Amino acid sequence: MPRRDFHAEFPAQAADRVIRAALDEDVGTGDVTTRVTVPAGIRVRARLVAREPLRLAGLPAFYRVFELLGAADAAWDVAFRDGDDVPAGATVLAVDADARVLLTGERTALNLLQRLSGVATQARRWAAHLDGTRARLVDTRKTTPGLRALEKYAVRVGGAANHRAGLFDGVLIKENHIRAAGGIGAAVAAARAGVPHTLRVEVEVTDLAELDQALDAGADAVLLDNMDPGTLARAVRRTGGRAVLEASGGVTEDRLRAIAETGVDLISAGALTHSARAVDLSLLFDPPGATRC
Amino acid sequence: MPRRDFHAEFPAQAADRVIRAALDEDVGTGDVTTRVTVPAGIRVRARLVAREPLRLAGLPAFYRVFELLGAADAAWDVAFRDGDDVPAGATVLAVDADARVLLTGERTALNLLQRLSGVATQARRWAAHLDGTRARLVDTRKTTPGLRALEKYAVRVGGAANHRAGLFDGVLIKENHIRAAGGIGAAVAAARAGVPHTLRVEVEVTDLAELDQALDAGADAVLLDNMDPGTLARAVRRTGGRAVLEASGGVTEDRLRAIAETGVDLISAGALTHSARAVDLSLLFDPPGATRC
Amino acid sequence: MPRRDFHAEFPAQAADRVIRAALDEDVGTGDVTTRVTVPAGIRVRARLVAREPLRLAGLPAFYRVFELLGAADAAWDVAFRDGDDVPAGATVLAVDADARVLLTGERTALNLLQRLSGVATQARRWAAHLDGTRARLVDTRKTTPGLRALEKYAVRVGGAANHRAGLFDGVLIKENHIRAAGGIGAAVAAARAGVPHTLRVEVEVTDLAELDQALDAGADAVLLDNMDPGTLARAVRRTGGRAVLEASGGVTEDRLRAIAETGVDLISAGALTHSARAVDLSLLFDPPGATRC
Amino acid sequence: MPRRDFHAEFPAQAADRVIRAALDEDVGTGDVTTRVTVPAGIRVRARLVAREPLRLAGLPAFYRVFELLGAADAAWDVAFRDGDDVPAGATVLAVDADARVLLTGERTALNLLQRLSGVATQARRWAAHLDGTRARLVDTRKTTPGLRALEKYAVRVGGAANHRAGLFDGVLIKENHIRAAGGIGAAVAAARAGVPHTLRVEVEVTDLAELDQALDAGADAVLLDNMDPGTLARAVRRTGGRAVLEASGGVTEDRLRAIAETGVDLISAGALTHSARAVDLSLLFDPPGATRC
């Protein structure tokens, strides 16, 4: 089976909006330093080097920064692609391009790549804890404002999966919806009647009594909020396959395995996006005569 | 002296762009759950509660999310404002508003406020290490793509200060500029001649020999890259006030005090923005009859 | 039970984009006729009259046109709202406003209201054929480019329901997806594994053998394409509640009842949006001294 | 004489705005079905087939949908172009392109092409009724919000002509303008004095007495509103070439010939745009080994 081609599912349009905003805020009326110190038309060669082991995510955005700055004729030597695990010290790519464009775009390109690779690297490590269980690790809506499509992509590159993209592609009935609708049964019935049949109906519950109500109401999925492994295991047995079960709330890396072993279908963790650390990548400019990757 | 009014310098226009993008990506074609389970016209009361001690930053963005969703008639009871230190458990504000609007905007509003307060809270803690020294703690361009103005605002709210906003409002000559220009002297001269006189000319150096060249060239400021405290102290003595000195590179919280005590003017740290952790804030909906803050 | 408040779920943001585009294309550099013949500051009164029986949809857009043109101080007397059935000859509303604004916005406001009310009026008539059956009438993606959110809203106002809003909030596996994935089973499995668990997986089939494959693969829903009532009835029996069944293809008004009586859950019809006729509504300007609605 | 090249006058900029909006609303955060079932890099061949006789209009928009989705390397075999009459069953074009792009863009591309060809097909049929008369058939401002430039283009492709594009490129004085200006004479004089000399001044009248006033006032054109053929013929004789005469109001296909034979210069009909029916066109995907058009 061919390796999954992440570049083909990169959210290019969302990325373009982010990159244009990032260039606007960084370059603004112009990179004054580069304009006055670097003559037009000089080409340089630079290498992108991983300073720590990482799962690469965001390379299409990295290229795009320089393309938007006018580096149509840049020559790229690429050794790794999104989804690859890059060892510390490895050269991800080398590029030969106009010096002004490289210097002006460097920070914006790195800011994006380091953040997205950071999300993918953490997701890969977390997802590994679930190996051999039936559980799937998924993200949440706790993403960086403006970067949701990119961060959710990076989560997939890291080997985890996505929860709904937003409030529009999934029904998740929480406590306040239940209270406004007049109970779990009424809320599930209203959802069934009012949303497209292409959407499942999921209900958030905090104890097993509520779980029973949700199952009785015919919920397709149930979010088990902040339950300990023992309760989760009981919920799994009680449900007996009648609904998809999602464990959520207070999920930390060291609790992942225990949760997964309860038999739940999904574990969702806001930390996958809101607490990922940027990984360390540098763009090194070659002195004249240096060798290539 | 009156307390500094951070709300008056909140970057409202930049925030609006971010909030609109965040609402677009979260709400999209509509919050289907809320539409079908919560009747139109119901009002609820909710309280915003700090789950940990924090420096508050981003309240104007928090309000704005709900205003853009149509909550023109929301009633706000506000106990803290940007720049205030909020103890764990305290209620930041209470709001009485349309239930649909509160439920639809909750996640977007919290995502922003938690992130910005996280930056401010970390900045406050870091800045405290410099008390009594002449050093000023400043941020860098290592900000989240699209959020620069907001993160730089949060840095100020936290008590640290800003480096240049982008490539357009400061000259910082780095190694590759120097190489392209033909040396430190040539680069500084080109900058002097070619940029508005309203900008200072700063040069990045990696050792004391380069510092001497920068000073001889008449640089207004010098970035001392990755130097240990001993070298930094020698640089300070050697410079004798002829230029502003900025220590940068590998700055961590535990090294801050030692660097500050070398006598440098500025310490810049990418971690102020790229490694801040979101703080924990929740929006709690009151059951009927609950009391207010 | 209170009457459903459609105005509260009107897609105001999508409408604003459409209205601004419509005003741009109609008003452009200015309504030259009105500018030179109608003095500034004259107020007139006009009544919106239904020329045929209709289900009203789009009133918020009608108001908004004049609001965007500056009629902040218009006085509205409203007799009907979205979702109401208006008899021929009835006055929907009366308005007292600046003459220039009313004359300039009249065509744009009517174009929108007539089209949306046309969709709602047809949907109401079609939906009535399903009374007493279990079938729900739903729209498709065959909407007017740029008007999808508005037309899908009008479908709901008419008493029918919505299929997915786009390619993002529902999985519908068609023949070419099946061929590319290597069969129905493989396609369903890929969808299960790769899309958020909040989405159901629906498969389009053309005969009962394919229906069996889809059910065996565990599809949540099956689109029965272009089948006659006899075959649909057999499909319903064969499925026995294991999946949601949607009849689609070649659905015309005179076939609706027969299809609904086969026991399918959903009937989808592109005609709900692509073939609705605009209904006849006029804005009549009162001569001085005329009485009001 | 060479055949008129409609593609050269296609309103590409207006079309781009519509297509981007249509793709935004249909694709949104992504075509989830195609992403998970169709591997990257597969090419397929599809043929666009007319299901009924039609006048083709909108082919540039059809191409553009796929181009915007990234099908830069699609190979097109084109048999017909805008302005051609396509018989039922004929293959309009064949395309060889990336499978994902074709599947994702299919609906948006067809929605546009079916609608515009529908307008052109109806316009062609209506215009034929005027053959041999001096009358020219023209559209109105009763167009689909957001699609005016495209629909007016389709009207031309169908062999009819355009009335003014909006309120900015033509003066049309109606009853309310006349009342505000203080009479037909005053209104015409105000228009003459206040609008660019590049615009003609047209007045709407409802009987022959008003026609006389308009002619006396020096109107360049007169819109004869809702008159029967006998009255129209009298208006033509009375005018004696002093003004362009436009018959309007209640124009239906079966009345066209009688109106045209009265000698009026123009017949305008809102139905050309607001009541055109989408024509039936399908995109058929070839199984492997199929032959080409």
Added chain:
Amino acid sequence: MPRRDFHAEFPAQAADRVIRAALDEDVGTGDVTTRVTVPAGIRVRARLVAREPLRLAGLPAFYRVFELLGAADAAWDVAFRDGDDVPAGATVLAVDADARVLLTGERTALNLLQRLSGVATQARRWAAHLDGTRARLVDTRKTTPGLRALEKYAVRVGGAANHRAGLFDGVLIKENHIRAAGGIGAAVAAARAGVPHTLRVEVEVTDLAELDQALDAGADAVLLDNMDPGTLARAVRRTGGRAVLEASGGVTEDRLRAIAETGVDLISAGALTHSARAVDLSLLFDPPGATRC
């Protein structure tokens, strides 16, 4: 007769685009000087003073700058409005508003008002030369990129009139169109047949022989390019009222009277917009205790 209310025809939407662009380019990431030197919440009073006699144009844009910066509660004392002639030294208005907003917006507001009043002031002076003749003075398309609607408005405020707004609301057949169409007759016929009947057809000619051709072809208007008064007078006699005559090319202030006396209907001059000089207006901030206008 009431004074013409120019504010009612001010192109507010076009102005908003210009003002937002102007604020973006001037304020950018913030007015750093004002932020650090002027405390939040201080109110100041300022007077707008004419430094030379001028015809005022652009006051709505002046207000709007401060409104967009947040001066919702500014108090305005207005002595003059658009269309008024302001003597040197007169106070146009006084304003009491937030100090930060006034200081940040001052330059942008003045740049607009000085330019538009400059256009109006020059137009008024030029138009006066035509008093008592039948000629009307009109502008051209030689406007500042992005400011056309505003400059054409200022021309009207100055007492001159507008030629077509752009290429879309008037037909003007020039030498190259004639050559491509195959002669004046063919070009006029093509225009008649192909453009909306609401547009007149104008032809540019360079001598009397071409004028004859244009008249024979039935042109509605003729632009007489670069002719001396003698030739213009002959053209007027030759035309005998059969077409509107526009003198154009090389029109300077000192030639205006002589051209007007030839009997032409229109004189067009690019200088009305491309050569107007900004007039001198200052915003003076009152020291505490100063008196008002």
Added chain:
Amino acid sequence: MPRRDFHAEFPAQAADRVIRAALDEDVGTGDVTTRVTVPAGIRVRARLVAREPLRLAGLPAFYRVFELLGAADAAWDVAFRDGDDVPAGATVLAVDADARVLLTGERTALNLLQRLSGVATQARRWAAHLDGTRARLVDTRKTTPGLRALEKYAVRVGGAANHRAGLFDGVLIKENHIRAAGGIGAAVAAARAGVPHTLRVEVEVTDLAELDQALDAGADAVLLDNMDPGTLARAVRRTGGRAVLEASGGVTEDRLRAIAETGVDLISAGALTHSARAVDLSLLFDPPGATRC
């Protein structure tokens, strides 16, 4: 040393915004004259000719107009580039392109090029007066709304230099800032403490007493407002190199030399942008068989 390559520092992104706005306002719904008189697919050749001696600025914008209109295959013969001095009568370039595109874009392209070359031509003449002095001639913020980046570029092309780009990249403390801050000393201290260290602090003074205060406060630069040469010379002596000195206010061409000889570092003049006259350039279409440049 290679000639400075101005095209490499042309503000292409800002230009694109201006050009799109200019085309929108000029072309709007279409160039009706060209559409009906010029057949599709005809190519013509045109030459751009200088009607007076000028310093060329804005050629990239000139090309871009036609590129945006679709002239991808235009063939350009270029004899001069930005920064070149073009003698009267010289052909700047020749172009062979689609006739429709050239005719439709001609006015917009010329409007931009004539204006920018006008700024550059005037700047060159003014700057020449400073030859041999230490003074540098700089522009101000008195630019055309929306065109700042382009006009500041043209100033550089003309051989003068730029003051700050806006309120964000330079501190300039004026009278009202001083009053609000409580004096020159307090204002300078606030600026030092509150703005990035990459910005210099400049203070505007009106007499030598204020100059002394500014120097004592440690201002990096001082704007000497409206002083006569004698006072300026005294200011230069008094300052003794402690700050950059900028002469401003009432600067006219005939006063330039005298001011420069006082020894100030900078002379700023709003006239560089707000009073430049458009230079005369024409696009001449070749008759068939004409020779090339």
